Amino acid sequence: MERLEVLKTYKIYIGGKFPRTESGRYYTPENKKGEQLGNICLASRKDVRNAVVAARKAFGGWAERSAFNRSQILYRIAEMLEGRKAQFIDELIFQGVSHKEANSEVEMSIDRLIYYAGWCDKINQVMGSVNPVSSSHFNFSVTEPTGVVGVVPDGSSSLIGLISLVAPVIASGNTCVVLSSEAMPLCSITFAEALATSDVPGGVVNILTGMRNEMLQPLATHMDVNAMAYAGNKTEEIKMLDESSALNLKRINKYQENWMNRDMQDLYFITDFCEVKTTWHPIENIGGATSNY
Amino acid sequence: MAKEKNISWDYSPAPENTSHVKVKERYELYIDGKFVKPESAKYFDTVSPSTGKKLASIAYGNEKDVDKAVKAARNAYVNIWSKMSGAERGKYIYRIARLMQERARELSVIESMDSGKAIRESRDVDVPLACNHFFYYAGWADKLEYAFPNRKVESLGVAGQIIPWNFPILMAAWKIAPALATGNTIVIKPAETTPLTAMKLAEIIHDSGLPAGVVNVVTGYGDTGAAIVNHNDVDKIAFTGSTGVGKIIQKAIAGTKKKATLELGGKSANIILEDAPLDQAVEGIINGIFFNQGHVCCAGSRLLVQESVADKVIRKLKRRMETLVVGDPLDKNTDVGAINSKEQLDIIKKYVSIGLEEGATMHQISCNIPKNGYFFAPTIFTDVAQSSTIVKEEIFGPVLTVQTFRTVDEAIQKANNSEYGLAAGVWTDKGSRIFNLTTKLNAGVIWANTYNKFDPASPFGGYKESGFGREGGLHGLNAYVKLR
Numbered sequence: 001m002e003r004l005e006v007l008k009t010y011k012i013y014i015g016g017k018f019p020r021t022e023s024g025r026y027y028t029p030e031n032k033k034g035e036q037l038g039n040i041c042l043a044s045r046k047d048v049r050n051a052v053v054a055a056r057k058a059f060g061g062w063a064e065r066s067a068f069n070r071s072q073i074l075y076r077i078a079e080m081l082e083g084r085k086a087q088f089i090d091e092l093i094f095q096g097v098s099h100k101e102a103n104s105e106v107e108m109s110i111d112r113l114i115y116y117a118g119w120c121d122k123i124n125q126v127m128g129s130v131n132p133v134s135s136s137h138f139n140f141s142v143t144e145p146t147g148v149v150g151v152v153p154d155g156s157s158s159l160i161g162l163i164s165l166v167a168p169v170i171a172s173g174n175t176c177v178v179l180s181s182e183a184m185p186l187c188s189i190t191f192a193e194a195l196a197t198s199d200v201p202g203g204v205v206n207i208l209t210g211m212r213n214e215m216l217q218p219l220a221t222h223m224d225v226n227a228m229a230y231a232g233n234k235t236e237e238i239k240m241l242d243e244s245s246a247l248n249l250k251r252i253n254k255y256q257e258n259w260m261n262r263d264m265q266d267l268y269f270i271t272d273f274c275e276v277k278t279t280w281h282p283i284e285n286i287g288g289a290t291s292n293y
Numbered sequence: 294m295a296k297e298k299n300i301s302w303d304y305s306p307a308p309e310n311t312s313h314v315k316v317k318e319r320y321e322l323y324i325d326g327k328f329v330k331p332e333s334a335k336y337f338d339t340v341s342p343s344t345g346k347k348l349a350s351i352a353y354g355n356e357k358d359v360d361k362a363v364k365a366a367r368n369a370y371v372n373i374w375s376k377m378s379g380a381e382r383g384k385y386i387y388r389i390a391r392l393m394q395e396r397a398r399e400l401s402v403i404e405s406m407d408s409g410k411a412i413r414e415s416r417d418v419d420v421p422l423a424c425n426h427f428f429y430y431a432g433w434a435d436k437l438e439y440a441f442p443n444r445k446v447e448s449l450g451v452a453g454q455i456i457p458w459n460f461p462i463l464m465a466a467w468k469i470a471p472a473l474a475t476g477n478t479i480v481i482k483p484a485e486t487t488p489l490t491a492m493k494l495a496e497i498i499h500d501s502g503l504p505a506g507v508v509n510v511v512t513g514y515g516d517t518g519a520a521i522v523n524h525n526d527v528d529k530i531a532f533t534g535s536t537g538v539g540k541i542i543q544k545a546i547a548g549t550k551k552k553a554t555l556e557l558g559g560k561s562a563n564i565i566l567e568d569a570p571l572d573q574a575v576e577g578i579i580n581g582i583f584f585n586q587g588h589v590c591c592a593g594s595r596l597l598v599q600e601s602v603a604d605k606v607i608r609k610l611k612r613r614m615e616t617l618v619v620g621d622p623l624d625k626n627t628d629v630g631a632i633n634s635k636e637q638l639d640i641i642k643k644y645v646s647i648g649l650e651e652g653a654t655m656h657q658i659s660c661n662i663p664k665n666g667y668f669f670a671p672t673i674f675t676d677v678a679q680s681s682t683i684v685k686e687e688i689f690g691p692v693l694t695v696q697t698f699r700t701v702d703e704a705i706q707k708a709n710n711s712e713y714g715l716a717a718g719v720w721t722d723k724g725s726r727i728f729n730l731t732t733k734l735n736a737g738v739i740w741a742n743t744y745n746k747f748d749p750a751s752p753f754g755g756y757k758e759s760g761f762g763r764e765g766g767l768h769g770l771n772a773y774v775k776l777r
Contacts, residue, residue: 134748141752226757243547249557268444277736279738280741280746282743
């Protein structure tokens with residue numbers, strides 16, 4: 001007798017746990033062939049707020065990790081993805097991506113994580129500076145993470161669009177709340193499972209499935225979200241995002257990139273979500289005892 | 294002893310000479326390399342806040358004037374400035390720096406007359422820093438590729454710039470110098486209460502031979518600024534001012550391609566730990582809050598003192614405050630000059646009465662405050678809580694709140710518990726403690742064992758609702774470029 005397949009329950013990912021949406025609602029996206037992808041959580045405004053709380057709670061600890069440690073953890077995420085490669089490819093194909101494209105999307109995603117893993121402990125060596133001020137002070141600038149970031153990938157990809165934004169956002173020590181692709185949500189939840197087993201502290205990445213038009217506004221207007229990463233070109237969404245920045249001076253970064261392009265990764269995607277902090281300290285200037293011998 | 298009581302320790306007046314200063318009766322707009330009358334034919338007065346007397350008539354620019362200025366800036370951008378080599382651009386900026394240095398004394402005196410700030414500050418801080426800012430950024434003009442590794446650097450186009458009244462010429466320099474160095478052209482609006490040094494700067498820019506239209510100065514009120522913000526052909530908005538107006542600007546440019554940098558308000562904590570060199574710390578507290586009458590976005594307006602030394606610090610602080618000289622901004626002895634305007638004086642008075650209503654204890658210095666003009670005695674409030682209005686909101690005047698804390702963690706929490714995140718001060722003798730605090734404080738500028746220091750090479754700007762983008766230093770270039 002043929003073995004009955006065990007189906008997976010797709011859940012959302014908040015604070016390192018996999019709850020169902022507090023609203024108890026679901027939706028059933030279909031692929032191009034009309035096959036149902038599954039009963040996917042239809043996350044609510046309340047889930048968005050819970051996710052922001054989880055992200056804020058995780059922020060201090062993640063930002064204070066050593067950059068080297070964050071680097072290792074990002075690398076570990078890539079390792080976990082590599083191990084689940086077949087699962088991601090299957091999900092992408094099920095969601096309507098060709099076999100060849102699915103394969104290259106997963107490989108690109110893994111390689112991109114490794115690329116950003118390597119940046120963690122180099123950001124400040126490239127973007128920091130010692131500033132030669134005229135007064136007798138030691139003065140230096142470093143980059144620091146902005147805080148909690150709302151991540152809104154382009155809905156047209158299931159995995160690479162999400163990884164291309166999440167990796168640079170968390171590399172510097174930000175935490176984030178991610179809105180999954182509405183039509184192709186499967187990879188984002190499998191990605192959450194990879195995160196949960198890769199030493200990423202709970203709350204650093206939170207992933208919600210559901211309707212973008214329900215979740216985007218509560219996320220963008222949340223007063224405890226410091227920045228937004230938005231990929232897409234919907235005029236109305238962009239206007240709403242810009243306007244929401246006026247509430248609490250959110251940093252809004254908008255992208256229209258083709259993430260399958262191997263070059264669509266660099267340090268500036270990281271620094272888009274960084275603040276520059278400059279520190280001054282006096283230098284004791286006694287005079288006389290200089291080293292001019 | 295009895296005799297000594299009759300000795301007066303007051304300083305004799307030492308007013309700065311104003312005979313060498315040229316202030317015209319009337320200033321026009323500076324558009325396309327010419328000083329032109331405003332379309333509205335309207336003028337407004339700029340007054341000296343220390344006397345209440347009119348200094349000059351200033352052109353009131355409207356939408357049409359702004360449109361003319363933006364067209365001139367676009368024309369200069371397309372035909373001249375964007376085609377010029379970085380090296381040549383740099384030479385113009387160097388020239389402006391030199392001309393400013395040559396006229397530094399005049400600029401300082403006019404700055405103090407128009408803004409009310411003490412001549413000691415305009416002479417030793419504002420004007421030299423403004424000159425240096427041009428000098429610093431001039432050198433970047435032909436080296437931009439070094440600032441952005443792995444990228445090609447392009448200018449944005451026309452920058453609309455709106456600056457505040459607290460550091461009039463310095464803010465003009467912070468805005469104009471990096472924008473020119475990166476190859477942009479400019480329409481700038483000075484604050485309505487302090488337009489004089491900006492117009493003097495326009496004269497200097499004119500004298501420098503900078504091509505017509507590269508820098509345009511349009512004076513006026515908030516509606517003039519709004520016309521710049523809303524103009525379709527402006528690529529970039531750079532604003533320094535209140536968080537309230539910053540948010541209005543953000544909303545106004547929503548959905549447009551305009552890039553923005555905003556330097557907004559602050560409520561910065563100045564943290565004194567028990568092992569700090571207390572006498573130096575007291576100097577730092579004084580400089581932190583009473584510098585420029587407290588009209589400083591990064592003013593150390595929230596004093597946090599460790600409980601074990603709180604009484605001692607407050608005692609020393611009160612004694613030191615008594616020695617502050619409040620009065621004529623043009624007097625070289627003056628420490629605290631005039632409040633910039635009647636409006637601002639009213640805001641300060643409003644906050645002080647809220648502080649009293651909410652039960653805080655007020656202490657003001659006992660010196661004589663001049664009868665004419667707008668002055669306010671240096672003030673501290675004790676018995677305040679984190680939730681007090683005067684602890685939460687920016688007063689922008691010589692008013693300090695004093696809170697205490699027991700542990701370093703408590704100090705960090707109190708300091709960070711604010712919508713703002715512009716600056717912070719830390720006073721301690723222990724290096725590791727400094728780095729613990731400076732790492733954890735959410736602020737763009739941290740002064741350790743010092744306060745209110747500025748330099749063209751040092752990036753300045755805030756976290757959270759204090760705005761975004763940096764001005765100064767290598768990082769300040771970012772505000773005026775796009776990367777390819």
